[in-house]
Amino acid sequence: MSTTTVTPLSTVEAERLIAAVGRAAEAAGVTVSVTVLDAGGHLLAFRRDDRAVLISGETSTRKAYTALQLGAPTADLVDLVKPDGPFHSLPTALDRPLLFIAGGLPVHRDGRLVGALGVGGGAPEQDHSFAVLALEELSR
Template structure:
């Protein structure tokens, strides 16, 4: 029997993700909130820019949670939950804080293991997704 050791997402790595997402957003002139969750869905890092709309804190956290639970970027899930999509009832079927708007991405280790998720809220969905995917390159 073999075992696989997965190195968890560290607080230092989470702070790197937050800084990278914020830098990308700042370069675009967009005020955002950024949330990083560990593999268990627990908060590792969070930051809301002073000028970010208040709801962006909630949306960034829900986007991260959704990306974590489904191990997929939220941008890839948007069409699946539309009325004609195969998972249209998922948004209301579970009592979970899921949000199917682009801006959430799973975080994987070098071996492809899911170790957490990152969510960005405050810009247009495509912007939030771009800021999140840019941040992943910082790890």
């Protein structure tokens, strides 16, 4: 049996994600907050634009946490928690800071979950697109 060691998400990589989201959001004229968590859910990096709404710090963190815990983009989970969705009670059933709004992405390396990225402050579709761009830039 072989074991494969996967390098954890580093603070340098977390800062690269923050910077990439910042560039994308600035180009779109949107102020955001960005949160990067490691695989254990611990904060690696955080940034809130000067004029970003205060709640965006909380939403970016909750989006990252949700993507990490469920191993999926939060954009893919929104329909699952609607009143007619199979997991409609999940947000209230657990005492966890879950948020089912687009903008959270899990970060994988070699097929293993190594962290998560959350963006809040823009429209959900904008937050999601900024996060996707940042992960694409990190993988280059």
